[in-house]
Amino acid sequence: MVLKRIVFVFGFVLLSNWAISQTSQNVWRDLSDVTYKIGQDEFGELYIPVFSQKIKSLEGKVVEADGFIIPFEGMFKPEHIILSSLPLAECFFCGSGGPETVMEVMLKNPIKYTSKRVKVRGKLTLNDKDPEKLMYILKDAELLTN
Numbered sequence: 001m002v003l004k005r006i007v008f009v010f011g012f013v014l015l016s017n018w019a020i021s022q023t024s025q026n027v028w029r030d031l032s033d034v035t036y037k038i039g040q041d042e043f044g045e046l047y048i049p050v051f052s053q054k055i056k057s058l059e060g061k062v063v064e065a066d067g068f069i070i071p072f073e074g075m076f077k078p079e080h081i082i083l084s085s086l087p088l089a090e091c092f093f094c095g096s097g098g099p100e101t102v103m104e105v106m107l108k109n110p111i112k113y114t115s116k117r118v119k120v121r122g123k124l125t126l127n128d129k130d131p132e133k134l135m136y137i138l139k140d141a142e143l144l145t146n
Helices: 002-031 053-058
Strands: 034-041 044-051 062-069 080-084 102-107 118-126 137-145
Touching: 002 053, 002 062, 034 062, 053 118, 102 118
Parallel strands: 102 137
Antiparallel strands: 034 044, 062 080, 062 118, 080 102, 118 137
């Protein structure tokens, strides 16, 4: 009887952890469902994101995302980071990833840089207006793992 309870609790914990990890992965998968249209500003043509209904349904919601902190030389701010779903060598700025693989993260509390995978939770904001910002911004975020 005790063994059955232990197995049940252990199974529940494993299932819960799997579901949480799937949530993070699903956020990146959902955020990849974006297309672009060509727009114009004072500097010339630019790509403007067109968010799918799935992405629009996430706006304003608290989501979890895991990934890697992108260390911009001299620009790392412990309360404002760039998170990439891909490792540094493959990220949008350094490799083959697209703009849908990165997000700005505005943290409630400053963190220390790490090259390890981290997980954050915050409120998702979509940006299709300001070309100086990334199209995905996580506000009021907190670090879940380091």
